[in-house]
Amino acid sequence: MKQDIKVTIIDREGVEHTIEAPIDMNMNVMELVRSYELAPEGTIGVCGGMAMCASCQCYVLSDHELSERSDEEEAMLAEAFYVKDNSRLGCQIHLNPELEGLKVELAPES
Numbered sequence: 001m002k003q004d005i006k007v008t009i010i011d012r013e014g015v016e017h018t019i020e021a022p023i024d025m026n027m028n029v030m031e032l033v034r035s036y037e038l039a040p041e042g043t044i045g046v047c048g049g050m051a052m053c054a055s056c057q058c059y060v061l062s063d064h065e066l067s068e069r070s071d072e073e074e075a076m077l078a079e080a081f082y083v084k085d086n087s088r089l090g091c092q093i094h095l096n097p098e099l100e101g102l103k104v105e106l107a108p109e110s
Contacts, residue, residue, distance in 0.1 A: 005097060010061075010105040011038045021095050029090035029104060030056035043109055049091035054080035056090035057107040064102050066093060082107045 004020040009032070011017065021032050030045045033056070047053035051072040057080055060066065066088065069077070073092050077083050087107065093099070 005095065005100040005102070007032065007095070007099065008101075008103040009033060009036075009038055009058075010103075012106050012108060023095050023097055027095050029058060029093040029095070029102075031091075032095065033090060033106065039106060044106070045091060047091075051076050051089055051092055054089060055109075057082070057087055058090045058093075058104040059084055059107060060086045060088055060093075060102075060104055062101060062103040064099055080107075 003024045004022055006018055007021040008016060008018045017036065017038055019032070019036055021027070028049060030049055033039050033044055044056050046055040051070065054076045057077070069088070070092065073089050076089060077087055080087070090104070
């Protein structure tokens with residue numbers, strides 16, 4: 001069974017990174033961004049992935065079927081800046097085989 005998927009992340013400077021993302025570690029997009037250092041330390045995942053800060057907000061650019069937003073995620077996005085229709089919290093997008101080819105863009109820092 002394949003242990004990695006390809007994920008493309010556009011960082012806050014507009015640079016596109018296509019990376020191999022492990023699916024056997026129960027990681028989410030926010031943790032992936034942090035592990036590849038695609039955002040400056042302390043600017044993403046400030047709350048540790050608890051859907052309480054919106055520092056990991058990203059725009060989903062691919063047509064992947066994602067889980068519904070939780071009430072916590074909806075509430076956090078309602079208070080965040082630069083929110084779009086395709087906004088999600090990266091900490092709430094858990095990597096799995098169905099997300100092969102996922103493409104996201106990090107929202108501007110608020």
